[in-house]
Each structure stands twice: as C-alpha cells, then as structure tokens.
Amino acid sequence: MIPTLIRAYEASAAIGPYKIAKFSDAAASTKIGPAAANTDPVLGVTGQFGGAAGDMVDITQSGIGQVTRGGTVTAGAELTADANGNAIAAVPTAGVFMSxxxxxxAPGVAGDVIEILVGPRAFYRGAGSPNSKRFPWPPAARSSSMPRLPPWRSASKMAPRCGLPTRSCRACRSRPKSSSTRSIRSARPSTRPTPASVARAR
Known part of the structure; x- marks a missing residue:
C-alpha cells in the first residue's frame, strides 16, 4: 500500500478538480491556485472537488492521485504543468529549473484523467559544467583537441615507483614491460653490497 498525504489549503483563485496546484504567493502565504507554467512552485494535485477563491481545497502531495492530461504522455513519464494546470510531459530545458x-x-492523451504518483520536485539540466568539455556525451563528440594522458603516463610506459625489485612487487609484475621500463630499472643504482664495497668499508 502506498501512503497518501492529503492536506487542505485555502485557494486564492478558483481551481478545478484533477488539476496541478501551486503556491500562488509563496513569499507571503500558503494559499494555492492552479499552476500555469512548468516553473511554478507546484505542491500536488487536486482531487475530485476543486474550489472557488477562499475555499479550502484538498491537495494530494504524495502517493497516488489523479490529474487531467494536457497532452499525450506515456506511462512512467515525468509530468509538469501547462498553462491550464493540466499535466504534460516534462522536457528539460538547459539551464532552467522545471517543477x-x-x-x-498510465499512458494517456489530452483530456484523460489518469493516475499519477505524486512527488513534487525540481528538475534541472545544467547548461554546462566544468566537466562538460572534458567529458562530453556521447563519447563520439570528443574533439581531437581534448586533453589526453601524456605518453609517459600511459600504462605500458609507467616505470615502477616502489623501488622494489620487479619480482618482489605484485604491481610491478602485473605491469606490462616496455623498453622504457627496462631502461629506467637498469639505471637505478643497485642497493646490494658488493665484495669491493665491503672491503672498502673494512
């Protein structure tokens, strides 16, 4: 069973049944009215009874409610309000907050009254982000001028950093060998004592 939250609000203007409701003056009161745009501060949907200005109107704010469709929608589509307080598919606009x-x-066409899972929230698609150029989507849109790993950072050319012999380091054993890795490894001074160094130490 899906719990349903229904609360009564005073209407600042006439609102019909099965309409999307908004706060008509969100900065000064809790009065509600019919939503008229997809950016309005919506709070839920009305039930089978609407109300005139000054009436207390029940608003379903969560759970299963019913709403009038303002256009063709598919089951599972996110819904927002049109100019008449009806529900239409929410199509995000870059850089704009959408309610x-x-x-x-269920699917439906204009004029149908169909169930909705009520859950008011903001919907936003950014106009751009710090990573939008570095990691574009789809991947095919990546430009040849995009920054890439320099050659010395590639997996096949990374020299071991641990300082241990390759046979003693699990990470080094699993790293692909390359000529640059062997040259760097051979250039590293040996830490093993030699007979000559032992003799000099004495």
Missing part, C-alpha cells in the same frame, strides 16, 4: 509534480502511472 515536476510526479510520474505518470
């Missing part, structure tokens, strides 16, 4: 009232539970 989503919930998710359609």
């Amino acid at each position: 989503v009232v919930g998710k359609a539970q």
Whole structure:
C-alpha cells in the first residue's frame, strides 16, 4: 500500500478538480491556485472537488492521485504543468529549473484523467559544467583537441615507483614491460653490497 498525504489549503483563485496546484504567493502565504507554467512552485494535485477563491481545497502531495492530461504522455513519464494546470510531459530545458509534480502511472492523451504518483520536485539540466568539455556525451563528440594522458603516463610506459625489485612487487609484475621500463630499472643504482664495497668499508 502506498501512503497518501492529503492536506487542505485555502485557494486564492478558483481551481478545478484533477488539476496541478501551486503556491500562488509563496513569499507571503500558503494559499494555492492552479499552476500555469512548468516553473511554478507546484505542491500536488487536486482531487475530485476543486474550489472557488477562499475555499479550502484538498491537495494530494504524495502517493497516488489523479490529474487531467494536457497532452499525450506515456506511462512512467515525468509530468509538469501547462498553462491550464493540466499535466504534460516534462522536457528539460538547459539551464532552467522545471517543477515536476510526479510520474505518470498510465499512458494517456489530452483530456484523460489518469493516475499519477505524486512527488513534487525540481528538475534541472545544467547548461554546462566544468566537466562538460572534458567529458562530453556521447563519447563520439570528443574533439581531437581534448586533453589526453601524456605518453609517459600511459600504462605500458609507467616505470615502477616502489623501488622494489620487479619480482618482489605484485604491481610491478602485473605491469606490462616496455623498453622504457627496462631502461629506467637498469639505471637505478643497485642497493646490494658488493665484495669491493665491503672491503672498502673494512
């Protein structure tokens, strides 16, 4: 069973049944009215009874409610409000916050009253981010001028950093060998004592 939250609010203007409701003056009161844009601060949907200005109107704020469709939508689509307070598919616009009232539970066309899983929230698609140029999507959009790993950072040319002999280091044993790795390894001074060094130490 899906719990449902229904709360009554005073209407600042007439609102019909099965409409998306918004806070009509969010900065000064909790009065509600019919939503008229996809950026309105929506809070839920009305039930089978609407109300006139000054009436207390029940608003479903979570759970399963019903709403009038303002266009063709598919089951599972995110829904927002059109100019008449009806539900339409939410299509995000870059750089714009969009108010989503919930998710359609069945397909429908304009004028249908169909169930909705109410869950008001903001929907946002950024116009760009610090990573949008470095990691574009889809990957095919990557430009040849994008920064890439320099040659000395590639996996086949990374020399061991641990200082241990290759046979003693698990990471070094699993790293592919290359000529640069062997040259760097051979250039590292040996730490093993030699007979000559032992004799000089005495």
